[in-house]
Amino acid sequence: MSFLARLYRFWHAAGPVRRLLVLGVVATLCYATYASLAENPVAPQAWDKGVHFVGYFGLMLMAGLALVLPRRVLPAALVLLAYSGAIEILQTQTETRLGEFGDFLANGLGIVAALLVLAALQLMAGWARRLATGAAGRSGP
Known part of the structure; x- marks a missing residue:
């Protein structure tokens, strides 16, 4: 199955919340690309990392x-990590921006922290399912 066919299937199978999340990711990536390669830094320098x-x-x-x-x-x-690295490399090709390993490291740490949160959410969802099926399986004292 081609990439576009899978994308079409995913989009039509997704609920409205998932569609909004996908649009949010795409919009944020577009903004991040612009902000990362713009001549003037958009983010305040003191809080860059x-x-x-x-x-x-x-x-x-x-x-x-x-x-x-x-x-x-x-x-x-x-x-996402590869995208982050590509942006840092592209910044070295501009006259006003610098590609920094520290930025790449901060990006990677953000990704890892989110993966940990997602794993915790997955664990909690599994526990909730087990509790719900265990409670439903018992019919009384």
Whole structure:
């Protein structure tokens, strides 16, 4: 099945919340690309690494919640990390921006932190399902 066919299937199978999350990821990536390559930095310099961490944490969290299936989350994290590295490399080609390993590291840490939160949410959802099925299976004292 082609990529576009799978994308079409995913889009029509997704509920409205997942569609909004996907649109949020795409819009945020577009803005991040612009902001990362613009002549004047958009983020305040004092909080540069924090902005990188929070930005990629939010992106990974949105992507993870949109994808739902755990087997899709790790590949999405790797794509996001590769995107982060590509942006840092592209910044070295501009006259006003610098590609920094520290930014790449902050991005990666944000992605890892989001993966930990997604894993915790997955665990809690599993516990809730087990509790619900266990309670439903008991009919009385």
